[in-house]
Amino acid sequence: MNTPPLVSLIIITMNHEKFIKQACVSAISQTYPNYEIIFLDNASRDRTFENAEKVLSKFGQHYEMIRNTENFGVAKNINIAVSHASGEYISLLSGDDWYTEDSLSEKVSYIQKNPIDFILSDGYKYYQAEDKTTDAYTPKEKKHIIDSLDNFFHENVSENKTANVGTFVKRDLLVQYPFDESINTEDWDMNLRLTSKGFKIGFIDKKLFYYRILSTSLSRNWKLMKDSYEKVTYKYIDYIKADKELYKKYRLKLIHFKYEILLSETTSESEKQYLRKEWKKEKYRVKYKNPILFFKLLMLK
Template sequence: MQLSVIILNYNVRYFLELCIISVQEALSAIDSEIIVIDNNSHDESCAMMESHFPHIKLIKNNENVGFSKGNNIAVARAKGEYICILNPDTVIAEDTFTKILAFAQEQKNLGIIGCKLVDGAGKFLPESKRGVPTPWVAFTKITGLYKLFPKSNIFDKYYAGHLDENQTGEVDILVGAFMFMKRDLYLQVEGFDEDCFMYSDDVDLSYVVSKQGNQNYYFHETTVIHYKGESTVKDGTYMKRFQESMNFFYKKHLKSNGLGSLFFAAFMKMGIVFFFFTRKLQHQTQKKIVPTAYYLYSNSEILVNRLALILQKKVSLHNIETQKELISCFNKNHKSIEIIFDNAIYSFKEFITFIELAQNKGFTFKIKPENAEFLIGSNNSNDRGEVIKID
């Protein structure tokens, strides 16, 4: 078997369903398997899996064992030559795995491959490629120096500024939302370190893999949506665990005592204070977007009528051929337009391409997965997304 896709789920039932639908399309021509491991969700995720995807291997944990242990359990049962660790709040293009497999097979001393990630509004997520979080790198991130000197290997190492988002190349660290590698290598390095419950596990694995002489890559030729924030609510518990995880990485790989440790701890605390003030400001200034018009990309009059009844607003039909015209005239009509893609008509790749093209134009986006009775999407990478049931 070529590929095993591992999806660790915790309480994101509808995003998980969307993810699996997209992954199945992307694996249609590949000898592969999907393994979903659930960390004791209480939102009917497992019932949905058993009802909608009975052919997919489902592992049900009796407790939340964390990101590291959960993925290790699943990889131990995987059969693929390659594995892909994948977040459940992602959408995969139909050719994602085909492209990455071809790239992987060309490399020597292959470590981990990551790809271009965008949020639900089509905006590039800079954590798609990162550097090792040394105290200096953490300092440039917390103080915002990386923004003043973009693409600098000195000041913008946190987000691997030496590489453009549309440039494939070598990087140190990749994000756990999408990590593609050989299963044998994963087992050789003993997978994710289970002493880390979550948050720096991907940093640790990337670092361990590269330290053994393997090369990690950021691959830009395919884009994956990551509805960032769906798998984790960013509250006080989140920040406590994040600080613990970064301290874990620092003590394990860099320095365990002395001035370096004090320096790192101080900047971690500064970062937490900065995080809370930033989040508070974002919530105070961010206005909820209420669409004044809905454009459905489909050919279904029945779906138009159903959505009009549910949304209580006019829904008009559009097609992919008019997308550039729509985007170019958007700023002239000053409407808050929500674009809904019917996945029964248009592919996930077409949807991803569209939202990248239309980013920063003021649109919001949702998708209706094929054979699913809901709309789903997210307007930014800070808040949780929205699910609208249409059954």
């Protein structure tokens, strides 16, 4: 009987003292028989490392624990962890998220049956503050992702439309094309980089992860998100500008960041009301070139 391929399950974490046990328990509870765990703690100031060690010490297979003495960005941490990994495949997990028990087995089965190089999947979003779980995608969103996989780069180059939790990728690709350490949205950047080079992405229509959303999540930091958005899209700006619809989406996204930042910087309700009106005007100027139609729609709103 052939030995199934080795998978390196990489956990990247920082100050996840309250959540790391759940992530680690999900990691050691996988039904897949042949995997290692590479754990990297990004200089946490709490008991994240100690709490993780208690759980991972119960793992019956190889695991390695790395503890940074200084703080690095997520992309650099993943690159470090990949350099310690021995698996044919890499599966990425943040210390505040967690996997279903069949996550690795489903991914290995899928990638071996299909001519693809890396995988995303369906899953859940868990809102910590509200203690609420929702689907990661609406049925419409998921159908669009699945139907447009062959055109993934074009569909995602002006805006990230996927929940990149539990990304599963051939290790050789991450060695040859490491994560860009200057970018915070490293997962979106990796998806575009690989698909732009012709590598194939797959999507498993099964719920294989839980994505924890915190009030401190990067997605709530509009300035950082704008910076990352501009850095990623700058790499493909000629491609974006060459397509009218893509360029329109790109401009609308920049307007979105502009006003979210301005709204986050004021507590005045009158100022917020004014900004929302200005946001609407700018948005419609980009969306509708016909001035008469533009003002009619604006009045309706």
